[in-house]
Amino acid sequence: MRNVSKVFSNGTLALKDMSLDVVRGEFISLLGPSGCGKSTALRIIAGLGGASTGTIDWPSSKINSRGLPEGDVGFVFQEPTLMPWQTVLGNVYLPLRLAGISKSAARERIMDALASVGLEDFADAYPRELSGGMKMRVSIARALVTKPKLLLMDEPFAALDEITRQKLNDDVLRLWKQSGVTVIFVTHSVFESAYLSNRIVVMKARPGQVFADMPLENSGERDADFRTSEAYRAATEKVSRALHDAIHAGGGTH
Missing domain, CATH: 1.10.8 (Helicase, Ruva Protein; domain 3)
Structure with missing residues (x-):
């Protein structure tokens, strides 16, 4: 994404100059307060809505009429x-x-x-x-x-109970490792993002921008033991601080 902005027909500025590079094979979570433009960014990447300004660049020569690489994108909605x-x-x-x-x-x-x-x-x-x-x-x-080479997931487990949610988190991690698919996962949950991701992009309140881009050292097995580990606790603390700062930021990025 290069300097992507989105203004809706009612004048709402949802995204402003959002730039993001995604590397093949990553599991990225987009985390931020409600209304910060996470889902809007995901839908623009998916071609389900156009950017007002800015570009989405793909490493593929087979681009279809919607500006997407042929057959390379899968989408899982909130429902x-x-x-x-x-x-x-x-x-x-x-x-x-x-x-x-x-x-x-x-x-x-x-x-x-x-x-x-x-x-x-x-x-x-x-x-x-x-x-x-x-x-x-x-x-x-x-x-x-x-x-698909890229799997976009828009808060797919938000409405589920905690036990089901944890089981599906484990299933998604297993599928990610087996398939090599790149995942961009939208969530409101610090705990879910720290468990799933090897990189978390924290967005500030509307208009949405990248506030913090945080790689995580989750190289070990993520399972029930990881959920009670010091590494997981430290990751959730780090992400929580960044989210707090993003919510209270007056502007700019870091």
Whole structure:
């Protein structure tokens, strides 16, 4: 992102001169107060809304009509956004159907994506038969079925209970390590960001800008033991201080 600003039609300045470099294979969390433009930045990266000024530059020569690299971006929304009339398999098939791939040709990829989130036995179930956590797993499988290089996740676990949230955090980390996908993850949670990320970008209040860009030394295994470790405590303290400073910042970056 290069000097990206976003002004909505009602005159609200959501982002101002936001610049961010993303390195292949990173797990980046965007953290900041409500209304600071985290989700707006994510949607601009995804091509779901245009920037008012500034540019998004991609390391790819295959750019489609929306300015995105072909087949390289997956998106997980805050809600599962599943089609209630479709089975789990039908929901995960959607992006491949839109790409013109027949269901028979896509079936193996769909089942692989479902297996990656532990739902291969629920392919014929309908969303109404699933728990909240299972619905979000379907949404993640749908985003992964195209084998994207970049996975964008917009507070996907905010509405879930803590136990389900921690389990899905572990699942996302496992998928990230297995696939090599680059992840940009929007969250309000200091604890979630410190657990998941190897880099946290703290944004200041609207208009959104990068306030602090913080690499984390989370090279070890992140599991139940890590959640009670000194390294995790120190990381959450460091991130909490940065978020506090960002909320009270009058302007500028550091």
